[in-house]
């Protein structure tokens with residue numbers, strides 16, 4: 001079945017979602033739609049054709065900034081003290097749908113959106129707060145670098161994303 005991304009909407013069944021991490025599940029169930037109404041973060045869900053209510057995976061995006069001092073030296077060179085970033089605050093895949101490529105699909109979709117944002121406002125990198133060791137490994141597998149003093153926080157420069165994933169705005 002074909003999978004597609006949609007902005008989180010009222011009809012998506014967030015109550016039935018479970019990815020194995022209670023904090024992530026609780027956030028999607030209780031907070032994501034509130035954030036949407038208030039404009040605090042935007043969430044996007046993966047759904048399957050034929051069952052557009054069932055959430056197979058999701059991620060949330062917001063913007064922020066990070067101190068250049070906190071970055072790996074390879075990235076921090078010649079940058080100002082505060083670096084504008086897009087933050088992937090949360091990302092998870094329904095337990096029974098894991099291992100089918102949906103996590104990678106969510107990540108590339110998030111990078112596409114970050115790239116589109118970067119063409120309108122200044123954004124240098126995508127940051128993620130990995131919730132556990134498993135998540136750290138997932139992001140490292142996709143080219144993210146750990147911050148030296150905060151290894152659960154990882155960064156991928158927009159330019160690296162373009163070259164690694166061959167993504168373009170559009």
Ligand SMILES: CC(C)(COP(=O)(O)OP(=O)(O)OC[C@H]1O[C@@H](n2cnc3c(N)ncnc32)[C@H](O)[C@@H]1OP(=O)(O)O)[C@@H](O)C(=O)NCCC(=O)NCCS
Nearest residue numbers: 092093098099100101102103104130131134135137138141
């Ligand atoms: C981590 C998670 C998002 C991965 O999603 P998934 O759909 O199972 O992953 P995919 O099938 O899309 O895997 C894509 C690629 O990532 C790799 N990968 C998946 N999980 C990985 C992990 N934990 N460590 C390293 N690599 C991993 C896969 O081998 C695959 O590699 P390939 O493209 O080179 O073949 C999912 O397991 C999950 O939701 N876990 C629980 C919640 C969580 O920890 N979320 C992250 C918090 S921020």
